[in-house]
Amino acid sequence: MTDLDSFRTETRAWLEVHCPAEMRTPMRSEADACWGGRNWSFQSDAQRRWLEAMAERGWTVPDWPKEYGGGGLSAAEARVLKEEMQRIGARPPLTSFGISMLGPALLAFGTEEQKKHYLTQIARGEIRWCQGYSEPGAGSDLAGLQTKAEDKGDHWLVNGQKVWTSYADKADWIFCLVRTSTESKQGGISFLLFDMATPGVSTRPILLISGNSPFCETFFDDVKVPKDQIVGEVNKGWDVAKYLLGHEREMIAGMGLGVGGASVTLGATVKPADPLLRAEIAAFDVDALAFAAMSERFAAMWKAGEAHPASPSMMKYAGTELNKRRNELVMAAGGSDALEWDSERSKGGKPARDWLRSKGNSIEGGTSEIQLNIVAKHILRLPGA
Numbered sequence: 001m002t003d004l005d006s007f008r009t010e011t012r013a014w015l016e017v018h019c020p021a022e023m024r025t026p027m028r029s030e031a032d033a034c035w036g037g038r039n040w041s042f043q044s045d046a047q048r049r050w051l052e053a054m055a056e057r058g059w060t061v062p063d064w065p066k067e068y069g070g071g072g073l074s075a076a077e078a079r080v081l082k083e084e085m086q087r088i089g090a091r092p093p094l095t096s097f098g099i100s101m102l103g104p105a106l107l108a109f110g111t112e113e114q115k116k117h118y119l120t121q122i123a124r125g126e127i128r129w130c131q132g133y134s135e136p137g138a139g140s141d142l143a144g145l146q147t148k149a150e151d152k153g154d155h156w157l158v159n160g161q162k163v164w165t166s167y168a169d170k171a172d173w174i175f176c177l178v179r180t181s182t183e184s185k186q187g188g189i190s191f192l193l194f195d196m197a198t199p200g201v202s203t204r205p206i207l208l209i210s211g212n213s214p215f216c217e218t219f220f221d222d223v224k225v226p227k228d229q230i231v232g233e234v235n236k237g238w239d240v241a242k243y244l245l246g247h248e249r250e251m252i253a254g255m256g257l258g259v260g261g262a263s264v265t266l267g268a269t270v271k272p273a274d275p276l277l278r279a280e281i282a283a284f285d286v287d288a289l290a291f292a293a294m295s296e297r298f299a300a301m302w303k304a305g306e307a308h309p310a311s312p313s314m315m316k317y318a319g320t321e322l323n324k325r326r327n328e329l330v331m332a333a334g335g336s337d338a339l340e341w342d343s344e345r346s347k348g349g350k351p352a353r354d355w356l357r358s359k360g361n362s363i364e365g366g367t368s369e370i371q372l373n374i375v376a377k378h379i380l381r382l383p384g385a
Contacts, residue, residue, distance in 0.1 A: 008080050015084055018053040020046035024089045029350065033095040036125025037172045054093035055124045061099055063303065064107070068115050069123025075303055097129045097166075098122035102175050105244040109191075109232040118193070130196070132162040132176030132218060133241070140370050142177070143186045143238065147220060149178035156180075156192065156230075158200075158223040164364065168203040168216035171196050175244075181235050191237035194225040210356035211341075211349075245366065246302075246312040272333045281329055284322075291322055310378035313371040320361040320368060327355040 023046055027033065034040070034047050042048040054060050057071060063078045064070025073081065103122055106115055121127040138145040147160025158178060168174070173195050181188030196203075200223035206215040232240045272278050298315055301307040330351050331338045341349035362368040376382045 004076055004080060007077055008084065011081055011084050012087075014057075015088060015090065018050075019085075019088060019090045020050055022046035023050040023091045023093075025091075026089065027091055028347070032091070034091075034093065034125070035095055035128055035167075035170070037128025037170070038126065039170065039172070040125070040128065050091070051093045051125050058123065060094045060096075060125065061103065061119075061123045064103065064119065064123065068107070068119035069121075070119075075300060079300075094125045096122060096125070097131060098127060101131065101244050102129050105175075105191075105240050106231065108243055109240045113228075114193075114231065128167070128170065128172045130165050130168045130171035130174050130218075132165060132168075132174045134164045135161060136163050140367055142241070143189065145177055145179060145189065147176070147178050149180050149190060149192060149225070151180070152224075155227060156225040158192070158194070158220045158225055160220050162218040162220075163215075164206070165203070165216045165218040166214045166364075168196070168218045169205055174201075174218070175231070177237060177241055180237075184235075186238040188235055189237045189241065190234050191231040191240040192225060193229045193231060194223065198223050198225070200224070208357065208360065210353040212353060212357070246309070277329075277332055281333070284325060284329055288322060288326070291318060294318075308379060310374050313366070313374040314379065316365060317368055317371040317375070323361055324358045327351075327358040331355050 022044060032043070034042070034051055036051065042051075051060070055069070058064070058066060058069060059071045059081060061069065062071035062073045062081050063075065064072075066072040071078075071081075098118075099122060103119060106119055110118070118127070122129075132147070133142060133145075135145050135147060145160075147158065147162065149156040149158045156178070158176075160178070162168075162176070165174075173193060176192050176194065178190055178192050179188055180190040194201075200221040202219045202221070203216040204219075205213060206217060207213050208215065231237070272281070295315065298307060298311060302311065334351055337346070338351040338355075340346040341352060343349075346352075
């Protein structure tokens, strides 16, 4: 038996003991995710025990170094853990922008003190983050941001506004792009961390067409931030921002796999009579399985530093289009019933609300048009792109 076989056997046995039965049922929606943070209320004792067990073992972030709260697993071991969790239908113990976006950036650019302080809290689910990037006048042209951080000697004074800040009203801290110099558009940006409870920070939810929204407007009015909460160098935050965007787009690409797997979930009672619709669903399932395989390959190459820098844009676009296509098919298969909005039978209009929400996938994390331009220019090397 190889070392990897032994690891699989041990992992399977550990999961059988420590993963509660309730945490082996499919997630019905985003509401079933565990976000953690200082204000988090666990939905059940099983959710709490599952997070605590995985965090204690370092398996909320299995491939992070142990000294920062991770599991210290190799890429092959992390893949085995993922496979064994999928085998029993285990839910992710923790959903976190700290894990999917900020953590990798801190590992690459943070000081040793920042890594030990923030990464361990992220790994244990003790701190919940939001992302302060987009502004009313700086969306696709992110480098045009105007939120200002003035050097006041012993602190930064932040003033400005962000928009489309996911879960800003629920987050503990924010990782935020601020302008610290006007001498250069991209060269005058810094990457700043601060507590959302700091005086001068306020949020206002934005309601979407789906009737639900994680998004907020976020306002900063004379917010004082300690000088040592800059990640990387002053005026070089654009390097951190670009690195983090790659991980964000990888995360959004994962929407192409859906909540419960690659296939279209239509429900056991739904059997479309239209042969053309059945053919479209079959074609979608083939494409979804191909995307899942491509995602595994991309993730391995990305973590090994072998992926093309523009690959996250390609994956983000493909995953976004796949998720929109899935929701279109669910609506088509459901017919007029899928348009229902409020009843318990439709789980509060979940099919229609998910369909409407999926339209935003092609905007968030960089519009589809921007992603296609990046692919055309940097991967396909098309003239004039």
